[in-house]
Amino acid sequence: MVKRTSFEHDACPIARSLNAIGDWWSMLIIREAWFGVSRFGEFQKKLGLAKNILTVRLRALVDEGILTTAPASDGSAYLDYLLTPKGRGVFPILVALRQWSEEFDARPEEIATILVDKQTGRPVRKLELHSEDGRLLTPADTALRPRPAAKRVTA
Amino acid sequence: MVKRTSFEHDACPIARSLNAIGDWWSMLIIREAWFGVSRFGEFQKKLGLAKNILTVRLRALVDEGILTTAPASDGSAYLDYLLTPKGRGVFPILVALRQWSEEFDARPEEIATILVDKQTGRPVRKLELHSEDGRLLTPADTALRPRPAAKRVTA
DNA sequence: GCATCTGGTTTTAATATGCAACTACACAAG
DNA sequence: CTTGTGTAGTTGCATATTAAAACCAGATGC
Numbered sequence: 001m002v003k004r005t006s007f008e009h010d011a012c013p014i015a016r017s018l019n020a021i022g023d024w025w026s027m028l029i030i031r032e033a034w035f036g037v038s039r040f041g042e043f044q045k046k047l048g049l050a051k052n053i054l055t056v057r058l059r060a061l062v063d064e065g066i067l068t069t070a071p072a073s074d075g076s077a078y079l080d081y082l083l084t085p086k087g088r089g090v091f092p093i094l095v096a097l098r099q100w101s102e103e104f105d106a107r108p109e110e111i112a113t114i115l116v117d118k119q120t121g122r123p124v125r126k127l128e129l130h131s132e133d134g135r136l137l138t139p140a141d142t143a144l145r146p147r148p149a150a151k152r153v154t155a
Numbered sequence: 156m157v158k159r160t161s162f163e164h165d166a167c168p169i170a171r172s173l174n175a176i177g178d179w180w181s182m183l184i185i186r187e188a189w190f191g192v193s194r195f196g197e198f199q200k201k202l203g204l205a206k207n208i209l210t211v212r213l214r215a216l217v218d219e220g221i222l223t224t225a226p227a228s229d230g231s232a233y234l235d236y237l238l239t240p241k242g243r244g245v246f247p248i249l250v251a252l253r254q255w256s257e258e259f260d261a262r263p264e265e266i267a268t269i270l271v272d273k274q275t276g277r278p279v280r281k282l283e284l285h286s287e288d289g290r291l292l293t294p295a296d297t298a299l300r301p302r303p304a305a306k307r308v309t310a
Numbered sequence: 311g312c313a314t315c316t317g318g319t320t321t322t323a324a325t326a327t328g329c330a331a332c333t334a335c336a337c338a339a340g
Numbered sequence: 341c342t343t344g345t346g347t348a349g350t351t352g353c354a355t356a357t358t359a360a361a362a363c364c365a366g367a368t369g370c
């Protein structure tokens with residue numbers, strides 16, 4: 001490849017996200033972490049990926065501040081990989097991916113799980129985008145604008 | 156790689172989504188298509204990716220039903236690549252990725268654009284997840300459950 | 311103290327990526 | 341009709357990244 005294109009300095013926030021979590025495994029690692037998986041071996045077993053890849057991915061996720069390593073937790077002096085707030089912030093992306101599959105997948109019957117409201121056990125609604133004043137927005141109701149110049153902290 | 160792992164038959168909807176649009180370029184192609192880009196050369200110029208890669212990606216996206224080719228549109232008898240409903244359905248994922256960057260990126264000042272409500276020009280709210288009966292849900296309010304057996308169409 | 315488990319690293323092979331050069335076709339000008 | 345230019349790709353090759361499998365070291369278990 002000569003060099004995998006990096007979007008680290010791209011001005012598009014989507015590209016920047018992808019740069020951090022847009023590869024095949026990172027998102028799935030975050031998904032597993034979401035489910036409470038925290039140990040190297042557990043990730044490896046559940047995802048079935050090669051250990052060297054897992055090593056690299058975990059390190060990258062830690063570098064990006066999406067995971068942290070905690071010295072221990074269950075006694076055995078090994079590492080726990082835990083989601084940071086930034087990592088937990090990926091949740092809407094996971095939900096969006098999930099809902100896209102649910103809506104458009106060619107074989108939805110192969111999908112094993114559904115996301116439900118814990119309180120009622122009923123499936124959740126689709127993600128909604130609202131305006132500042134609370135109106136439900138469709139994609140067509142939105143537009144992109146240049147970011148306003150950074151507002152200086154009043155000093 | 157011996158073989159790039161495929162999640163086509165994975166039961167997890169997140170993995171299935173990633174299988175379709177989880178690679179470096181596909182999401183960005185969809186983003187550009189969202190902005191109205193439809194021609195091969197335009198994609199190539201805006202994204203700066205190699206033409207062979209673009210060819211492969213576009214074909215894959217067409218195969219997956221995310222894009223369609225329309226015979227023409229502006230006169231010149233070339234192809235237009237247009238989003239299908241499935242492709243437009245990616246919008247929430249794009250928004251989620253964007254908002255994640257906006258919230259957690261280490262250098263948010265480098266982000267060039269913001270998503271606004273067309274009507275007021277004000278930034279949109281964060282994506283919201285609601286229960287069936289309208290309560291706003293936090294990640295902790297949700298759980299995964301096995302998909303109920305497919306409901307047969309009453310026949 | 312010896313085997314085994316966990317958490318990796320190293321080696322090697324396969325695949326994907328990217329660049330550049332080349333082809334095919336449409337359309338326009340001369 | 342011949343040449344020229346722009347679009348839309350394809351092909352070939354060098355290199356990077358990914359993956360599998362073997363290997364290894366320290367901790368644990370017995």
